[in-house]
Amino acid sequence: MTQSTPVNTAASTAASTEEVKAAKSKRTKLIVQVAIIVAVTLILWFVPAPEGVDPRGMHMLAIFVGTILGLIFQPLPTPSVALVGLAVAMITGTMAAKNEALTGFxxxxxxxxxxxxxxxxxxxxxxxxxxxxxxxxxxxxxxxxxxxxxxxxxxxxxxxxxxxxxxxxxxxxxxxxxxxxxxxxxxxxxxxxxxxxxxxxxxxxxxxxxxxxxxxxxxxxxxxxxxxxxxxxxxxxxxxxxxxxxxxxxxxxxxxxxxxxxxxxxxxxxxxxxxxxxxxxxxxxxxxxxxxxxxxxxxxxxxxxxxxxxxxxxxxxxxxxxxxxxxxxxxxxxTWKDMAKNSSAWSTLIFFAVLVGMADHLKKLxxxxxxxxxxxxxxxxxxxxxxxxxxxxxxxxxxxxxxxxxxxxxxxxxxxxxxxxxxxxxxxxxxxxxxxxxxxxxxxxxxxxxxxxxxxxxxxxxxxxxxxxxxxxxxxxxxxxxxxxxxxxxxxxxxx
Known part of the structure; x- marks a missing residue:
């Protein structure tokens, strides 16, 4: 009994070390993914608008591409990624909250x-x-x-x-x-x-x-x-x-x-x-x-x-x-209770409404x-x-x-x-x-x-x-x- 304690302790320490390494690796991966999203978004943001494209066009494209990359990398759940993209579009004036940002809904x-x-x-x-x-x-x-x-x-x-x-x-x-x-x-x-x-x-x-x-x-x-x-x-x-x-x-x-x-x-x-x-x-x-x-x-x-x-x-x-x-x-x-707890439906509403609104705005611009x-x-x-x-x-x-x-x-x-x-x-x-x-x-x-x-x-x-x-x-x-x-x-x- 007394001999098993050091063994168990060593095994526990090894397992804990592996967990720390896995958490660190996951955190590093997340940082790299977010860095890629931000870098691509900023690069496109500063690209001059081509002839015939609205001056806000490349800003909208940058936010849209950044949102799509977020959906691919999934640093956050899908609806969260969409809402973050929408928030950036609104706070930067790329989409007006009154008549542009929420039209998808x-x-x-x-x-x-x-x-x-x-x-x-x-x-x-x-x-x-x-x-x-x-x-x-x-x-x-x-x-x-x-x-x-x-x-x-x-x-x-x-x-x-x-x-x-x-x-x-x-x-x-x-x-x-x-x-x-x-x-x-x-x-x-x-x-x-x-x-x-x-x-x-x-x-x-x-x-x-x-x-x-x-x-x-x-x-x-x-x-x-x-x-x-x-x-x-x-x-x-x-x-x-x-x-x-x-x-x-x-x-x-x-x-x-x-x-x-x-x-x-x-x-x-x-x-x-x-x-x-x-x-x-x-x-x-x-x-x-x-x-x-x-x-x-x-x-x-x-x-x-x-x-x-x-x-x-x-x-x-x-x-x-x-x-x-x-x-x-x-x-x-x-019942309404059945509908209310269908998180997939409501997540889909948010996700699609945001992306469709962005896509429509890209067309408009x-x-x-x-x-x-x-x-x-x-x-x-x-x-x-x-x-x-x-x-x-x-x-x-x-x-x-x-x-x-x-x-x-x-x-x-x-x-x-x-x-x-x-x-x-x-x-x-x-x-x-x-x-x-x-x-x-x-x-x-x-x-x-x-x-x-x-x-x-x-x-x-x-x-x-x-x-x-x-x-x-x-x-x-x-x-x-x-x-x-x-x-x-x-x-x-x-x-x-």
Whole structure:
């Protein structure tokens, strides 16, 4: 007993030393990141405004770029970074508080995102989302490939009403995949165990989620922002137009990708005969659909109808979304307490409102037009199909530098759209493809999007595996959407 005390003390001292070193390393990293943000911001601040750009333009660009770097490095939580950027813009006079800085909070594109977060809560709270997933597992789950298709269809069904692709992937599908994996003896404890089933299902779903997010205007939080930026360019992207344009390439990609994944990243367990029975047991425990599930389902169907026919009926998507929330509140499927504690929704409101306000101000100050002209100049002289290929590849793979789909859309969508149109690319075609790409980029790295972070955090992958498989999946998506999507948009008359 007396001999163990020095040993324990030594071990404790060593552990304490390691903690101090880790804390010091973290603090040093934070200091370096903040220094980079401040340095880049100051450099851009003192760049003279180019001809045609408002004198405040480069100041706004400096603050905007500094804010985007803050979102990449994350020295503070995302909403905090946005509010700091807004505070700097206001105190320096770059944005007037009265009629410039807070305009983003009145943008309807942002409020449809917030509204849809609450609608997605309905799927989680009532259990309808889980029930839908289990039904597909029961029908398709006799093989690992069948399970992957079951998860893909679940994601597709939930996508139109779930703008948080992270909530869809992490709140509904992830728990079911973990359960199915562990039932089949696939845990994250060893490489051999995780490769039995869990790695394949999680990686496939991470890539599938990028496809379903691209298929609907309301399937990913950044899509309504792309819609807004396109509208600012005179391009109308309503819910129905987006869904119709994405329908064929999206369905083809959903059919092709799980099969490709089973070849390039195969599980060692090919058959899962117990999965359907496992799903039946869970469904039995859930019992018949509750009244609240039926209300949620009917509200969801009504919203789909209103979103598809909204243009003809004169009902915009945001109005329809709030109508749906009204139904869920009156029927007590949702309560104000549920909505109030949804921190993701309110954080999204602050984050998006600030960034959209900044982006709008950059356009007003002619900065976006100037950057777009420079980008267009880089592809000048090329035939528009080649010019757009260069631009879309640049837009896609620059995402290695971003940790959020939405951050990239806010920073670059309008710039690349302007460059594409200036290069002669049909405006509607360019707006749609850049919109699709803003979602398909979400699986190329383990930090590329919220769902990627959730799945990587499961412990079923190494970083090297994700970079390798994510790159191959990205190539598959680019080929499918590039070839099939272009042909389909040509049939629709969008390429002219």
């Amino acid at each position: 009145g943008n309807s594109s942002i409020w449809i995102i917030v509204a849809a977060f609450f609608i997605a809560d309905g799927f989680l709270i009532t259990g309808l989302g889980k029930r839908i997933a289990l039904l597909f597992v029961r029908a398709l789950g006799k093989s690992s490939l069948g399970l992957s298709y079951g998860m893909a269809i679940t994601d597709l069904v939930l996508a139109p009403a779930t703008p948080s692709n992270t909530a869809r992937a992490g709140g509904v599908i992830y728990p079911i995949i973990r359960s199915l994996s562990e039932v089949n003896g696939s845990t994250n404890e060893t490489p051999e165990s995780r490769r039995k089933l869990g790695s394949f299902l999680l990686m496939t779903e991470a890539q599938v989620n990028t496809i379903t997010s691209a298929m609907f205007l309301t399937a990913m939080a950044g899509n309504p922002l792309a819609q807004k930026f396109a509208h600012d360019r005179g391009v109308n992207l309503d819910w129905g137009t987006w869904a119709l344009a994405a329908l064929v390439p999206g369905v083809v990609a959903l059919i092709v990708l799980p099969w490709i994944m089973s070849k390039i990243y195969p599980p060692t367990i090919k058959k899962t005969p117990d999965a359907p029975q496992h799903a039946r047991e869970e469904l039995h425990e859930m019992g018949p659909m509750s009244a609240k599930e039926w209300i949620m389902l009917c509200t969801f169907v009504l919203l789909l109808i209103l979103w598809v026919t909204g243009t003809a009926l004169g009902i915009d998507a945001t109005s329809a979304a709030f109508f749906g929330i009204g139904i869920l509140l009156v029927t007590k499927v949702l 002619k900065v976006v037009d100037w950057i777009g002209q420079q980008a267009a100049h880089s592809v000048s002289g090329m035939a528009w199909p080649l010019a757009f290929t260069v631009l879309i590849l640049a837009y896609f793979f620059i995402h290695y530098m971003f940790a959020s789909n939405t951050a990239q859309i806010v920073a670059l969508y309008a710039v690349f759209l302007g460059a594409a149109v200036a290069a002669g690319v049909p405006a509607l075609f360019a707006a749609l493809f850049l919109g699709f790409a803003g979602n398909l980029i979400g699986g190329i790295t383990h930090y590329a999007s919220g769902p990627a972070g959730v799945y990587y955090g499961s412990g079923y992958f190494s970083v090297g595996e994700w970079f390798k498989v994510g790159f191959m999946a990205a190539i598959v998506n680019l080929v499918v959407w590039g070839v099939v999507g272009t042909l389909w948009l040509s049939v629709l008359g969008f390429v002219r």
